Amino acid sequence: MSMERVEAPATLLTWLADRHVWESTTGYDAAGWQSSTWVLHSMYENASLAGLGTHDELHRHRLESGDLAPEIVGGINLDEDTTNTGIPLGFVVRPGSPWRRALWSQHLTDGPASDRSHPPCHRWFPYRSWPVAVQPPPEGSLDEESLDALLDTLSRWSVDGPGTDCICGPWTGPGLSGRTTTFSAPR
Incomplete structure (x- = not known):
């Protein structure tokens, strides 16, 4: 699956503002989901x-x-x-x-x-x-291959299928710090 990466408004991830500061370096656990898995x-x-x-x-x-x-x-x-x-x-x-x-x-x-x-x-x-x-x-961030596999899996199980936007971020690394990104498959 070929994903398109576009800049997304940071407001899409405002729910992260209420999280503990220590989570920002170790990952975010959005509690309350019916199920979860490790990648x-x-x-x-x-x-x-x-x-x-x-x-x-x-x-x-x-x-x-x-x-x-x-x-x-x-x-x-x-x-x-x-x-x-x-x-x-x-x-x-x-x-x-x-x-x-x-x-x-x-x-x-x-x-x-x-x-x-x-x-x-x-x-x-x-x-x-x-x-x-x-x-x-790597620790603290998905690698390219894992991100591609995760987005592929999410799109197969999402109501809109491959047309589903997946919001990722905030990204860290050279040229990425603090960015929020939307990945979506070509429609």
Whole structure:
């Protein structure tokens, strides 16, 4: 299904104004629905990068070689005491070849590092920093593939079918911050 993206008035999401501030960074739970489901964000693998270590190891190598400048915020070098997990933030587009879609089940373990007492998130996986060969699922925003699948499913079950407008937002990420968007299928 090919969706059209258009700017929508921010007033379409005024119901978000009454939500707790902490929800704005972790997602919004609009209570009162008859049912709900989890959308597990897409992750991808590139077999040609297997064995190259973790995202943090690669990040530290690039810092040491001068290929990358340290991340300094308020005079504090964030790279000294943080780990680059490889988990992307914000809207992630579907990567091209040679990246292939991977299933969550391929990376889950039942060991002590996996904490499934929380909703599906980074705690379910054994990695502190993901292997470079894996683009882990983003947190805090749907990726392109998951958004397309969600909109396709919603339009099949909506009264107006593919002509149903789906309001999404507010978006975060480069050039998207605070925008509300309407996606609708061509009529």
